[in-house]
Amino acid sequence: xxxxxxxxxxxxxxxxxxxxxxxxxxxxxxxxxxxxxxxxxxxxxxxxxxxxxxxxxxxxxxxxxxxxxxxxxxxxxxxxxxxxxxxxxxxxxxxxxxxxxxxxxxxxxxxxxxxxxxxxxxxxxxxxxxxxxxxxxxxxx
Amino acid sequence: xxxxxxxxxxxxxxxxxxxxxxxxxxxxxxxxxxxxxxxxxxxxxxxxxxxxxxxxxxxxxxxxxxxxxxxxxxxxxxxxxxxxxxxxxxxxxxxxxxxxxxxxxxxxxxxxxxxxxxxxxxxxxxxxxxxxxxxxxxxxx
DNA sequence: AAGCAATTCTTAGCGCAGCTAATAGAGGGG
DNA sequence: CCCCTCTATTAGCTGCGCTAAGAATTGCTT
Numbered sequence: 001x002x003x004x005x006x007x008x009x010x011x012x013x014x015x016x017x018x019x020x021x022x023x024x025x026x027x028x029x030x031x032x033x034x035x036x037x038x039x040x041x042x043x044x045x046x047x048x049x050x051x052x053x054x055x056x057x058x059x060x061x062x063x064x065x066x067x068x069x070x071x072x073x074x075x076x077x078x079x080x081x082x083x084x085x086x087x088x089x090x091x092x093x094x095x096x097x098x099x100x101x102x103x104x105x106x107x108x109x110x111x112x113x114x115x116x117x118x119x120x121x122x123x124x125x126x127x128x129x130x131x132x133x134x135x136x137x138x139x140x141x
Numbered sequence: 142x143x144x145x146x147x148x149x150x151x152x153x154x155x156x157x158x159x160x161x162x163x164x165x166x167x168x169x170x171x172x173x174x175x176x177x178x179x180x181x182x183x184x185x186x187x188x189x190x191x192x193x194x195x196x197x198x199x200x201x202x203x204x205x206x207x208x209x210x211x212x213x214x215x216x217x218x219x220x221x222x223x224x225x226x227x228x229x230x231x232x233x234x235x236x237x238x239x240x241x242x243x244x245x246x247x248x249x250x251x252x253x254x255x256x257x258x259x260x261x262x263x264x265x266x267x268x269x270x271x272x273x274x275x276x277x278x279x280x281x282x
Numbered sequence: 283a284a285g286c287a288a289t290t291c292t293t294a295g296c297g298c299a300g301c302t303a304a305t306a307g308a309g310g311g312g
Numbered sequence: 313c314c315c316c317t318c319t320a321t322t323a324g325c326t327g328c329g330c331t332a333a334g335a336a337t338t339g340c341t342t
Contacts, residue, residue, distance in 0.1 A: 003256070009267070011248065017158035018180060019281050022201045024155065025329080030188045030208045038301065039159060062165045065300055066209045067321060072298085077334060082282040087310050089319040107152065114151040115144070122273065124152070125276045126142045132273015133153040139258045140160050141269040166300085177328065193291060206329055209290060213327085230290040230337045 013136070024110045033078070033106045036061075040069050041099050042107070046139055049094035051084070078102060154277070165251045174219070174247045177202075181210050184242050190202070190235035192225070209282055219243060 019132040025035065033041065036059070043058045044050060050058070056066035070093055073079035078099035095103070118126060165176070174182065177200070184199045185191060191199070195206035211234055219240035219249035225231040236244070259267060 001264060006256045006259045008254065009274055010252045010259055010272050012256060012278060013161060016212050016274060016277045016281060017161045018152060019173055020158045021162060026201060054268045060167055060217045062301065111148065111151045111155050114154060117152055118147045121276065121280055123142060128272045130150050131159065131269045133150055133261065135270045136157050137153060140157060204328065
C-alpha cells in the first residue's frame with residue numbers, strides 16, 4: 001500500500017482511538033478507577049510486582065508521574081509499595097487482591113459501552129473488526 | 142457473535158487505543174498542539190464555524206472545558222471567537238488560516254509514528270486493518 | 283414597558299495527569 | 313570516610329475534565 005493510503009488508515013485509527021477513550025472516560029464518571037490508574041494496575045496484575053522505574057517505562061510515563069499514580073492506588077488499597085530488601089533504594093509495587101478484583105470491574109465498565117456498540121454491527125463486520133484488532137495489536141507490539 | 146467474543150474485541154480495542162494515544166502523546170512533546178485542542182480545531186476545520194455548545198457536544202465535553210480549550214486556541218491565533226450577530230449570547234468559533242495550516246502539521250506529527258508501524262505490515266494485514274477501521278468508524282458514529 | 287425566566291457562555295475552584303528541577307536516601311568505589 | 317551514582321519522591325508548573333455559580337442577552341408575560 002502507498003503512503004497516502006497508510007496515512008489514511010493511521011489517521012482513522014487515531015481519531016477512532018480518541019473517540020473511544022472519550023466514550024470510556026464518560027462512562028467512568030461513576031465510581032471507577034481513572035484510566036492511568038487502571039492501566040498501571042493492569043500491568044502490575046499481568047506482569048507481577050515491579051519497581052517504579054519499570055512501571056513508569058511500561059506506561060511510557062516519567063517517574064514522578066508514576067509515583068503519584070501509585071500513591072493513589074496505594075491510598076485506595078489497590079496496590080502495595082514496599083522497599084526492596086536487596087536494594088532499598090528500589091520500591092516493590094504490587095497489586096493487592098482488592099486491586100485485582102476492582103480491575104475486572106473497572107475494565108468491564110469501561111469496555112461495556114464499546115461492546116454494546118459492537119453488538120449492533122452485522123456479523124461480517126464484527127469478524128472484520130476482530131481481524132483488524134488482531135493486526136493492530138501486532139503492529140503496536 | 143456471542144457476548145464473550147464481542148467483549149474480547151472491545152477489550153483489545155480499548156487497550157490498543159490507550160497504547161496508540163500513549164505513542165501519540167510521546168511524539169507530541171516537541172512543539173505540537175495538545176490532543177484536545179488539535180481535535181477541536183479539526184472539527185472546526187471540517188464542519189465550519191460552530192457555537193461553543195455545538196463544539197462541546199462534538200467533542201463530548203462540557204461547556205466550561207471547551208470554553209478553555211477555545212481560549213487556548215484563540216490565544217495562539219488558531220481560532221477566532223466572536224459574538225454571533227443574530228443572537229449575541231452565542232459565540233461563533235472558527236478556525237483561522239494559521240489554524241488550518243498548523244492542523245496539517247500537528248496531525249502529521251501525531252499520526253506519523255503510527256503510519257511507520259503500519260508500513261511494516263504485510264499487504265493483506267494492511268487491507269484487513271483498513272476494513273477494520275472503516276467498520277469501527279461506523280460503530281462509533 | 284418592566285420584569286422574569288430561560289438560554290448561552292464564562293469564571294471560580296477542585297482533582298488528576300503530564301512534565302522538569304530539585305531533594306532525600308541508599309549503595310558502592312576511591 | 314567521602315563522594316558519586318542511582319532510585320524514588322517532593323515541589324511547582326501547565327493543561328484538561330468536572331460542578332456550581334455568575335453575567336449577559338433574549339424573549340415572553342403581564
